[in-house]
Amino acid sequence: MNALRVTGGRVLRPDGRVTESDVTIDRDAGTIVAVGEETVGESDETEANGEAAETLDASGSLVIPGLVNAHTHVSMTLLRGYADDKPLDPWLREDIWPVEAELTPDDIEAGAELGVLELIRSGTTAFADMYFAMDRVADVVDRAGLRARLGHGVVTVGKDEADAREDVEEGLAVARDLDGAADGRIRTAFMPHSLTTVDEVLLREGVAEAREAGVPIHLHANETIDEVDPIVEERGERPIDYAADADALGPDNFFAHGVHLDGGEIDRLAQTGTAIVHCPASNMKLASGMAPVQRLRDAGVTVALGTDGAASNNDLDLFDEMRDAAMLGKLAADDASAVPAEAVVEMATAAGAAALGLPGGRIEPGAAADLAIVDLDVPHLTPVHDPVSHLAYAARGSDVRHTVCDGTVLMRDRDVLTLDADEIQARAADAAHDLVARAERD
Numbered sequence: 001m002n003a004l005r006v007t008g009g010r011v012l013r014p015d016g017r018v019t020e021s022d023v024t025i026d027r028d029a030g031t032i033v034a035v036g037e038e039t040v041g042e043s044d045e046t047e048a049n050g051e052a053a054e055t056l057d058a059s060g061s062l063v064i065p066g067l068v069n070a071h072t073h074v075s076m077t078l079l080r081g082y083a084d085d086k087p088l089d090p091w092l093r094e095d096i097w098p099v100e101a102e103l104t105p106d107d108i109e110a111g112a113e114l115g116v117l118e119l120i121r122s123g124t125t126a127f128a129d130m131y132f133a134m135d136r137v138a139d140v141v142d143r144a145g146l147r148a149r150l151g152h153g154v155v156t157v158g159k160d161e162a163d164a165r166e167d168v169e170e171g172l173a174v175a176r177d178l179d180g181a182a183d184g185r186i187r188t189a190f191m192p193h194s195l196t197t198v199d200e201v202l203l204r205e206g207v208a209e210a211r212e213a214g215v216p217i218h219l220h221a222n223e224t225i226d227e228v229d230p231i232v233e234e235r236g237e238r239p240i241d242y243a244a245d246a247d248a249l250g251p252d253n254f255f256a257h258g259v260h261l262d263g264g265e266i267d268r269l270a271q272t273g274t275a276i277v278h279c280p281a282s283n284m285k286l287a288s289g290m291a292p293v294q295r296l297r298d299a300g301v302t303v304a305l306g307t308d309g310a311a312s313n314n315d316l317d318l319f320d321e322m323r324d325a326a327m328l329g330k331l332a333a334d335d336a337s338a339v340p341a342e343a344v345v346e347m348a349t350a351a352g353a354a355a356l357g358l359p360g361g362r363i364e365p366g367a368a369a370d371l372a373i374v375d376l377d378v379p380h381l382t383p384v385h386d387p388v389s390h391l392a393y394a395a396r397g398s399d400v401r402h403t404v405c406d407g408t409v410l411m412r413d414r415d416v417l418t419l420d421a422d423e424i425q426a427r428a429a430d431a432a433h434d435l436v437a438r439a440e441r442d
């Protein structure tokens with residue numbers, strides 16, 4: 001076996017226990033074959049069979065499942081810090097959309113490279129992305145070595161009939177064509193932007209075709225009151241009921257935000273197995289509101305975590321997101337015991353993988369070898385009473401030493417091996433500068 005051994009660390013197991021165990025990975029299969037004494041198959045399969053095994057030192061560190069960023073727009077790293085301190089609707093219409101209108105596929109690629117570099121450097125191994133020029137994003141994911149569920153964000157409002165239909169067709173074509181790319185590390189979804197930015201007839205048609213093609217559906221839902229109220233006024237029903245009428249609910253589907261949900265909507269999400277991707281930093285920054293995370297979890301809804309784009313966060317660090325989710329979840333529930341540390345760690349790992357329908361999220365024999373190794377031997381993580389507490393409340397993305405996805409080491413001792421970090425940073429900064437200059441000239 002072509003082995004990778006992660007040695008000398010403490011390992012976060014699926015049941016929340018932390019054990020001192022080495023992890024053995026089959027690099028060719030991209031799977032974990034042993035965690036300590038626990039193995040899959042015949043024990044000699046886990047031996048290196050004479051081949052020199054690659055090792056990753058995990059001493060003084062915690063080995064955790066690679067984190068899952070279940071809702072983002074990686075190319076929006078180009079707009080990091082470009083427009084802050086506004087609510088969602090004017091932020092999109094006055095600032096973000098005018099600049100996005102100038103984006104070229106080269107810009108999107110440059111932004112995606114910067115975004116995935118940041119993901120790898122903060123221990124994220126899988127993400128969901130909604131944007132445009134997704135063939136370019138897919139190419140970056142392939143080169144970077146990550147996993148992703150990708151889709152073209154469909155917007156039809158403000159477009160004539162032909163353009164609107166063309167955008168839906170593009171959304172369906174991307175979902176069909178990119179599925180299975182990067183040796184299967186890329187999967188796809190049909191991604192209408194939201195229930196208010198896609199016209200009803202086209203939403204219904206697109207969802208029906210996506211279902212026929214067997215691809216999941218991902219959209220922004222119940223993000224702000226200003227988005228929920230018009231749906232209720234015009235249709236006499238709540239957004240999640242409208243989504244149900246359009247056949248957009250189901251166990252493969254995952255909706256971003258879910259901030260403003262009533263009890264009936266929470267029950268409906270639970271009954272249909274539709275997941276919610278909580279984006280606490282974006283919700284706080286745009287003052288969208290507080291998602292009822294504890295209520296959702298109590299009702300049995302799968303709740304994953306997302307950063308949303310870097311223009312509303314303003315980084316892609318899921319450690320920040322875990323902390324924000326725990327803090328905001330307590331405020332929302334008015335209960336300090338709500339959304340505890342182990343809950344946010346589960347949201348950022350196993351629940352994220354489940355919501356996206358991607359492998360990973362668990363360290364156990366047979367599971368995908370997607371890992372982050374977090375250095376605990378630093379002042380801000382000392383002492384270690386409870387490593388899970390540290391993951392949620394005190395660790396940062398920059399504490400990640402090594403990142404592994406699909407059995408391949410993507411970052412070793414903070415050196416990203418699959419991408420040229422300096423070149424990417426310079427190219428993205430130039431692209432962002434030129435982009436904003438073009439947008440402001442018009």
Ligand SMILES: N[C@@H](CCSC[C@H]1O[C@@H](n2cnc3c(=O)[nH]cnc32)[C@H](O)[C@@H]1O)C(=O)O
Pocket residue numbers: 073088092096097100130131132152153154155167193220223282308309312
């Ligand atoms: N095909 C569409 C692109 C949609 S991509 C997804 C869109 O979501 C936008 N976006 C980013 N964050 C949020 C959010 O929190 N809520 C709603 N939209 C967002 C993002 O700027 C981007 O325009 C078009 O031609 O405009």
Ligand SMILES: [Zn+2]
Pocket residue numbers: 071072073220256308309
């Ligand atoms: Zn978003």
